[in-house]
Amino acid sequence: MIVVTGATGSIGRALIERLDGEGEEVLAVLRRPADLGCEYVLGDFDRPETVGEALSAGDRLFLNTSPWPGFVRGHRAVIDLAREAGVAQVVSVSVRGAAPGAPLAGGMHGEVDDHLRASGVPWSILRPVGFMQNLLTDVRDGRIYGSYGQGRVGYIDTRDIADVAAALLTRPVGPDGTYVLTGPDAPTQDEIAAAVSGALGREVRYVDLPVPEMAAHLAGQGIPEPFARDLARLMADTGDGRWSTTTSTVEDVTGHRPRSLAAFLADHAATWPA
């Protein structure tokens, strides 16, 4: 059985579709009932035992949620329960550059990754860069705001992360490993805005803001103050090019090239949020 957490998320939905298509036996773990076309049980990482109850010896586990204050505690507990249940493999979603003490999600992921590596359960850690799917909410009123300057980022389509996870979860369990996942190119925000403009047929501009102004902009959208400041700072740091190199990992694992920004935009233009 392949047990999928974060099943209603961007990666999770694509993963379930892919596994269903391959005729795999899938069990989704959901916080509330949803029709994903597969069997599901209810479970919440804030009550890790409810996720643990879904696990049996020999299962393969896709481990993913989104960061919240209880993230490290919840994920560590579920990893421990996976070991106790005799789970055969954990494929976990992290982020490129994750390390304990790093700001925002990078620090939380770093702590969870360390715990997983030391757990004794066979593991694969996926470390993607920023998601193309973020654009679906980042483009507002014809603008994309950020503090990246001219920094390049190798944005990835979450469907490619799902494809990598599906490959790792369906082949015989291999050696433990960390996979840095990127798209095929690393555009600047100006180049992204131009590509979005072309795909949507209306002008979208990138507006680069100094960190304090970007923090205020994010706070104005309801993001709590300290988090907004860290997020703006992270954007500016990313502008130094740390996420600009691309890797061949998606193609190495799946046999296909990662989806381009142009392909992502073409697939989403017709249903783009108003």
Ligand SMILES: NC(=O)c1ccc[n+]([C@@H]2O[C@H](COP(=O)([O-])OP(=O)(O)OC[C@H]3O[C@@H](n4cnc5c(N)ncnc54)[C@H](OP(=O)(O)O)[C@@H]3O)[C@@H](O)[C@H]2O)c1
């Ligand atoms: N966005 C980026 O650019 C980016 C870049 C690199 C790495 N990442 C990492 O990617 C991951 C997010 O993946 P995604 O985009 O597929 O997720 P997503 O679309 O944000 O969805 C999150 C999923 O996790 C579930 N979830 C959240 N908290 C939970 C809890 N306490 N217990 C059980 N389920 C819970 C949600 O369920 P509900 O439906 O119940 O809410 C949902 O299914 C995060 O670890 C993030 O740090 C993101």
